[in-house]
Amino acid sequence: MNIHAVRAIYVKEMMRFFRTLAQSFISPVLSTSLYFVVFGTAIGSRIQEVDGVSYGAFIVPGLIMLSVMTQAISNASFAIFFPQFTGTIYEVLTAPVNFLEIVLGYVGAAATKALFIGVVILGTAALFVDLQILHPLAMIAFLVLTCTSFSLFGFIIGIWARNFEQLQLIPLLIVTPLVFLGGSFYSISMLPPVWQTISMFNPVVYLVSGFRWSFYGAADVPVGISLIAIAGFTTLCLLVVYWIFRTGWRIRD
């Protein structure tokens, strides 16, 4: 195991994050606050309690997931796209590192950043609503797994993308709709039956549901299934990354 290489990549990526710390900090705080003003206060006052919690509190887990997923994807995809764009990827390709070390460095850093954002949002939310976290360990597990799996997914997008447009394409066309329709702002049980069935094909539903369960103890799908879903997604992404480095797809001629 080339620990020095993992650390070198991780530290480099984190330094990039710290250079823009204020920006990394302010933007989630601001957007979360806006969500609370719009959804929590303006709309939430007209919506009754959902699953026994106030609407403002109900949307907190979904809000965190929303930001964590999009941040993880954009961080990781940019982190591996940029070296290909500048040509500096040659260094990683010629260094004595295997795929796991490269992934640990880049994905580890992207996941750390996403986790940081998630915690910031949680803290901001606590200023607006009374939060309770019934299962803190499960909450942390869901958060860390989501950061990791979506960073892995972003990493794949970053390798696949040939230009900046493509880099934005998948998050915009697929991830954002899935996340918004994933039960972040409502309970699946509030939907007509047809849409409930359709929602079951949306992987994000399982994440949000499991994560919300760790807060309030109520879920749209059994929590065990949520865990299996996210573990499965993580494994799938890892396998794809392994295959990419195995075959050199899009990174080695």
Next chain:
Amino acid sequence: MTPIVDVSNLRKTYDGGFEALKGVNLAIEQGEILALLGPNGAGKTTLISTICGITRATAGHVRVGGFDNVTDFRRARALIGLVPQEIALEPFETVWNTVSLTRGLYGKPRDDAHLEKVLKQLSLWDKKDARTMELSGGMKRRVLIAKALSHAPRVLFLDEPTAGVDVDLRRDMWETVKQLKEDGVTTILTTHYIEEAEAIADRIGVIRKGEILLVEDKQTLMRRMAQKELRIDLVQPVADLPAALAGDNLRLTDDGHALIYTYDTTGERTGITRLLAALSDAGLAMKDLSTTQSSLEDIFVGLVKEEDAA
């Protein structure tokens, strides 16, 4: 001694179907400076990229320090430093950080003293906190060299290191390469200038269209390069060389119609005057005279022509 870099039967066909390397064999000795000379598109970069792991070989093997560069890539690559042909640096990183990054990637623990030595040697020390995008082209290339030396490699690849480079950098670079050689480091550089290969290399390899045409000791090569042939057509064919003319450099064509004299253009005297005098003394009448370059010179002229056409 086993070669430090051993390339055997290396082939590379790109996805589009273009065959950039057509079975390259090359044995590079520890501590030597080898210049790979060839026109644009000859396959120099492809060869280096395949040795270093940027591109995957279609067939054949590469061993570095005795380690296979695919099955034992960690130990093989740990020995290598690469300065790529194109400048590629992350714009927002400082010089110090980007050089440290390379050292880490190669699995070496932090060593500020070594980095300081490398940066000073390349006149980069006062730029260590500058972001790479603030540097001039020449300075960027220095940074690439510093990165390649950050982990003290045993084999250094310089891909067209002097293309578009100022005199100072060229001098510093050759100075660096010579010092590395004293430490037993092997250097492989590519160029399309024969003068450059002549100035720095111990051995010169000529590559064209994905094939190594020859690899030869520089001195031997230069001597062969400098040779010319003088052909003297005779009015009357002769059966044998007159005894008075016999010598290493003169031979008779098979049909006896002409004499071929080989001489060194860089020698103090070519011996042509003496030969012609001796010919008339021997009573041989000359019909015509012509000179031709050695076959090697032809190769280089050919290379240059291809270059111009490109």
